[in-house]
Amino acid sequence: MTKIRRQLTRTDLAPLTRAALGPGRTLTGVERLRGGSKKGVYRLTLDDDSTAVAYVWSADEDYWDQPDPDPRDVFSHGTGLGLFTAAHDRLAASGVRTPRLLYADATHTHLPADAAVVEDMTGGSLEDALARDPREAPRLMDRMADLLATLHAHTGPRFGKVAVVDNGGSSHGVSCEQRVTDGALRCIAEAARRDPLAAAVRRELEDTIHALAAEVRPRDRHTLIHAELGPDHVLLTPDGHPALIDIEGLMYFDVEHEHVFLRLRFGPHYDALRAPGLDEARMRLYRLSMRLGLVSGPLTLIEGDFPHPERMREIAEHNLQQALSLLKNAV
Numbered sequence: 001m002t003k004i005r006r007q008l009t010r011t012d013l014a015p016l017t018r019a020a021l022g023p024g025r026t027l028t029g030v031e032r033l034r035g036g037s038k039k040g041v042y043r044l045t046l047d048d049d050s051t052a053v054a055y056v057w058s059a060d061e062d063y064w065d066q067p068d069p070d071p072r073d074v075f076s077h078g079t080g081l082g083l084f085t086a087a088h089d090r091l092a093a094s095g096v097r098t099p100r101l102l103y104a105d106a107t108h109t110h111l112p113a114d115a116a117v118v119e120d121m122t123g124g125s126l127e128d129a130l131a132r133d134p135r136e137a138p139r140l141m142d143r144m145a146d147l148l149a150t151l152h153a154h155t156g157p158r159f160g161k162v163a164v165v166d167n168g169g170s171s172h173g174v175s176c177e178q179r180v181t182d183g184a185l186r187c188i189a190e191a192a193r194r195d196p197l198a199a200a201v202r203r204e205l206e207d208t209i210h211a212l213a214a215e216v217r218p219r220d221r222h223t224l225i226h227a228e229l230g231p232d233h234v235l236l237t238p239d240g241h242p243a244l245i246d247i248e249g250l251m252y253f254d255v256e257h258e259h260v261f262l263r264l265r266f267g268p269h270y271d272a273l274r275a276p277g278l279d280e281a282r283m284r285l286y287r288l289s290m291r292l293g294l295v296s297g298p299l300t301l302i303e304g305d306f307p308h309p310e311r312m313r314e315i316a317e318h319n320l321q322q323a324l325s326l327l328k329n330a331v
Contacts, residue, residue: 020103058113086163123236156252230265
């Protein structure tokens with residue numbers, strides 16, 4: 001049975017807007033922004049033509065329909081106000097631009113859900129800017145490289161989600177590479193249950209993951225990373241400087257994990273973001289693991305009522321083919 005999801009209206013969001021921005025302005029318009037699958041993202045327009053953005057974490061807004069995640073699992077479902085505020089505060093303290101938090105409410109006073117209001121980044125996404133004007137790409141990517149260098153200059157005492165580690169906690173598992181290996185094996189099993197081709201190559205994929213993991217040597221450095229940093233997760237300020245969004249997954253982890261995702265999502269623009277000294281053994285393990293996650297994740301999502309299943313199926317099929325091609329170049 002299809003779940004009936006209700007988008008929030010101006011009437012719903014007016015109390016939150018008043019609490020966040022004061023009673024002197026009136027909410028005149030609400031637009032639910034596309035792209036979010038774990039939280040609702042709404043642009044709020046006020047009677048003085050100013051805007052802000054509301055984040056809402058609720059079952060109606062989360063298409064993954066996951067049980068309550070364990071934050072000590074570094075790869076658990078990364079969503080929730082607590083993860084968001086911890087990540088926001090860590091980025092702000094590190095000098096990394098992100099939309100400024102204007103108001104947070106975990107009491108459900110103004111909505112029957114956790115909610116936050118942040119500044120509206122009016123410069124659009126980096127993804128759109130790169131496509132719109134290729135001549136501006138070098139300048140934009142130089143600024144992105146500066147932001148990335150600032151982010152990756154910070155480290156933590158242990159690996160794990162920022163909300164856990166910065167509160168003195170620790171994550172499940174003994175190392176980054178072990179958690180990636182375990183996650184990759186789970187992704188293989190989940191994909192094999194949902195896709196005949198994945199089932200046919202399951203043993204070969206599992207053997208390759210184990211072989212790649214055996215090549216990784218222990219290391220203690222845990223770098224501050226976004227973990228899902230593509231150009232769609234970067235907004236621009238009015239003067240063209242980048243700011244990170246979808247930050248709930250912020251964690252201390254191997255920097256190679258970040259670079260595998262950066263290369264995947266930035267494509268030809270990745271050269272501006274390259275960094276020296278990356279561990280190639282980790283890169284090989286994380287590259288295959290990430291492709292596998294982009295198979296099992298979309299296949300899981302479309303079992304529910306996600307509104308764009310065709311796109312998710314295309315993503316899963318493409319990344320399964322990429323994973324198979326990586327098998328030929330493995331150890």
